[in-house]
Amino acid sequence: MEQVGSQYLLGPIPPGRHKVFVVAMDENLRFSSPFPLELLRPLPKGLSKAVLIPVAGGLVLMVFLLSVFPVLGKGRGPLRRALLSAVAVSVLGLQVFAAIVPHAKGWPFVGFTMYTQTYHAQSLLYRPVIRALLEGGKEVEVSPSEGGITVPYTTFRSLVPLLNGGPLRLEEFRETLGRNLGAPVQRLRILAERTRLTPGGPKPAGALLLGLYPPLHRPSSPDQGGGK
Incomplete structure (x- = not known):
């Protein structure tokens, strides 16, 4: 106000x-x-779901590939740890990514106005x-x-x-x-x-x-x- x-x-x-x-x-x-x-x-075209969802999905896929590929064939223990690490990094990364987007409050895992208040x-x-x-x-x-x-x-x-x-x-x-x-x-x-x-x-x-x-x-x- x-x-x-x-x-x-x-x-x-x-x-x-x-x-x-x-x-x-x-x-x-x-x-x-x-x-x-x-x-x-209205949302700018670059901030529409048609653009942001593929970008976010691509980032998550890249994190999983980079985490899992080096431990393939080394047993279940290293693979499990790599998957857990990938999940944690993906969640944190998406939080940061959502914080950059002006309408981040619309993301299901971000419900805080601190991301959108200016x-x-x-x-x-x-x-x-x-x-x-x-x-x-x-x-x-x-x-x-x-x-x-x-x-x-x-x-x-x-x-x-x-x-x-x-x-x-x-x-x-x-x-x-x-x-x-x-x-x-x-x-x-x-x-x-x-x-x-x-x-x-x-x-x-x-x-x-x-x-x-x-x-x-x-x-x-x-x-x-x-x-x-």
Whole structure:
């Protein structure tokens, strides 16, 4: 995500098909249902499956031939070790090969965005955070698992049950969190902390408040609530 003036633009995306979920949020932090958008960036001909699969297959075949040919006729032990070595080298080699390809995430054995994520000057990085305000005014960062969500660390996907689950889900999370922390939780804040990549290094860019529970009650204006 990059900021251009007052607008935020989705940064360069790798070739291939992508799905983006758009969520609207009002001033009271009420969220709309996610609206999916399909994005397609055509693949260059040199990165198509018709080219990459034969190239990858040829590399694997070459590794096996170079590993097995020297030990032919030397017994099962050397042959077995050569085959295992060829498998290990092929897997590692294909990982490296996939890392070079912009749409490597589509490979069945590579499911990590570290292979496809690109960063540019002035790009914004987002880190999801859950903060709990305890009695006494101390605020601590907590993980979803401490509140009963079965994920090992905080991701935007793990925040979906809290952001879209309504007050009952948030209250359940708060109570479970309080039991695990050994102290009542007064308030929850769900944030997206932002960092901007500048020529001088990463700089904090302020956090976006995604959710607040219990919500702050704003006093009603005189012209609301049936005033005469």
